[in-house]
Amino acid sequence: MNNINLLKFIELCFQTVVPGCEYNDYQYIKVIADRLEAASAGEEVKRIIFNMPPRSMKSICVSVAWPAWILGNQPTARIIVASYSRLLSEKHSLDTRCIMQSDWYRKLFPKVELSKDQNTKYKFQTVQRGCRIATSVGGTLTGEGGDFIIVDDPLSPAQALSETFRKRAANWFDQALVTRLNDRKKGVIVLVMHRLHLEDLTAHLLCKPRNIWHHVCLPIIAEDKEIIYSVNNHIPEHEQEIYSRKEGQLLYSLTEGKEEIEMIKAELGSYGFAAQYQQNPLPLSSGIIKREWLKRYKNFPDSLLHVTQSWDTAISTNNTSDFSVCTTWTKVDNTFYLLDVYRAKLEYPKLKEKVLSLAARWKPHAILIEAKASGQQLVQELRKNSDLPIIQIVPHDDKLTRFHRIVPIIESERVFLPNQAVWLSDFEYEILMFPEIRHDDQVDSTVQYLQWVRNNIARVVAIRSL
CATH class of the missing domain: 3.40.50.300 (P-loop containing nucleotide triphosphate hydrolases)
Structure with a gap:
């Protein structure tokens, strides 16, 4: 001794x-x-x-x-x-x-x-x-x-x-x-x-x-x-x-593992978790999206008549790769409810399986997939081998420009998030901190949906005015 x-x-x-x-x-x-x-x-x-x-x-x-x-x-x-x-x-x-x-x-x-x-x-x-x-x-x-x-x-x-x-x-x-x-x-x-x-x-x-x-x-x-x-x-x-x-590894073991992390996030919220657990305190409001613009709902809308899934895809599982993200939305009148967020790093076969399983769960009327390398292969195979309502999205302009185009929709308090969800803290962190974040896949998926629905509304208005 x-x-x-x-x-x-x-x-x-x-x-x-x-x-x-x-x-x-x-x-x-x-x-x-x-x-x-x-x-x-x-x-x-x-x-x-x-x-x-x-x-x-x-x-x-x-x-x-x-x-x-x-x-x-x-x-x-x-x-x-x-x-x-x-x-x-x-x-x-x-x-x-x-x-x-x-x-x-x-x-x-x-x-x-x-x-x-x-x-x-x-x-x-x-x-x-x-x-x-x-x-x-x-x-x-x-x-x-x-x-x-x-x-x-x-x-x-x-x-x-x-x-x-x-x-x-x-x-x-x-x-x-x-x-x-x-x-x-x-x-x-x-x-x-x-x-x-x-x-x-x-x-x-x-x-x-x-x-x-x-x-x-x-x-x-x-x-x-x-x-x-x-x-x-x-x-x-x-x-x-x-x-x-390694990236993603916990500092110390938790009884419930990653599930316990999600519980802590739900209890503390994105601000408290980022500061106390990640040692990365956030501003209470970011420079683009303000926290108070994001509204809340307790229960799903009564009728899910216009369900849309928006996919931002990536096909790698290494530490530096992006996530594949699917956000699931419904539209009621002129407001938009975020129902679910799926986020994971997947190789291509698993990615395709997940698209099919989430589509079976939510029965969407449209599935938006960006036309990039991983997305193009997915679009081609799903159109050929399934009857899913696939819509290929070809983005124009840079990411930040596209984001600014949908800001008025959020600022007008027409985007609703659930009061509670295991994915909520991560989603809030990303959208409130954009563009000062490392991963922005959830933002990309959200922007893709809101811009698509905005363009659809604009087309309907244009047709009616003829």
């Missing part, structure tokens, strides 16, 4: 403060331990931001285990830990103290002993005069200094929506907390939080002219292939890669 590293130490701490729960040795915890070990050893990494989703053990690692580790190795160190809530700060403090009073900790660090003169839930001290101080954002630290400062969740989700609270947290950090460092050059500051807003404390720190922050950002779902290397100088070169995952 004498050669224990921080990674193993975190596991022992977890078993102490969460007894009865199984410890999951997730690979990403190596990244946290690696950065914290480097910071506590006095290496170059002295300003760290961890952005990670809820339930990722970030607080246990950073605010609970790490202070105990620091005081075990540096009993004279002074540590300040702050959070948005005094109750949360108190809990983390009590957990650290519980670890330091455990038998295994005292065997590991026999010279470290808590002082009887200063041993409260807000501040406890070693006999060597090191200490851990708990406070809250905006709290006073008169007379207190720190060698290590930890800020853990500086804002609650509700507070993050308030400009007043966001500015208060930023001002407190800049003008009060940072001044508590005993040595600005050697002192360490760590911010750990899930993102909450485009102007939260993470954004405030990263947008400063001189960026001194080492940023570790780990979304629940990898948006690209990720490879992370150690920052510890003593790690052999062949062991430098400490974390990797």
Whole structure:
């Protein structure tokens, strides 16, 4: 146990403060331990931001285990830990103290002993005069200094929506907390939080002219292939890669897998999920489509007389390929109801099967398929081998121009989305963020339908005027 590293130490701490729960040795915890070990050893990494989703053990690692580790190795160190809530700060403090009073900790660090003169839930001290101080954002630290400062969740989700609270947290950090460092050059500051807003404390720190922050950002779902290397100088070169995952891979396992992700999206909405779980906060309204333009319905319209399916196709399943998307719509008078969205990466045979199965489910009066490489083959085969109402769409102009043509339909509040659906958050994210998004297949499918129906209405009006 004498050669224990921080990674193993975190596991022992977890078993102490969460007894009865199984410890999951997730690979990403190596990244946290690696950065914290480097910071506590006095290496170059002295300003760290961890952005990670809820339930990722970030607080246990950073605010609970790490202070105990620091005081075990540096009993004279002074540590300040702050959070948005005094109750949360108190809990983390009590957990650290519980670890330091455990038998295994005292065997590991026999010279470290808590002082009887200063041993409260807000501040406890070693006999060597090191200490851990708990406070809250905006709290006073008169007379207190720190060698290590930890800020853990500086804002609650509700507070993050308030400009007043966001500015208060930023001002407190800049003008009060940072001044508590005993040595600005050697002192360490760590911010750990899930993102909450485009102007939260993470954004405030990263947008400063001189960026001194080492940023570790780990979304629940990898948006690209990720490879992370150690920052510890003593790690052999062949062991430098400490974390990797593929695009689409989860950060940690969930009981229900991807279904649980969809449940979280439904509960938090697209804005909350993008910020807290993907570490990618959205603007509350984008530059083109405004959230308030999209109307809601509780139940399908009574009669589905004009059902149309709009396909945007792709025929590859590799990580960088586009999705195939089918949006299913019905038209009632001059309003348009989105009934269903199907989105997946498919090879051609599976794509054709899915077109047939979705057509059998919804019995559309028209199936729109764009005349591009994958779509042309699909159109030819379906026209030859089925009686489906296939309509080949030949797009004109560029994607953004086509999008702007259908904006008035949405702005006039004639597009209705369901109150609840497993696909709703992803659809809203894409249409509200367009064109500043990586994948826009759902937008393409939607634009194709609305432009087609708009042109049909225009043709009917023209014929009637003859």
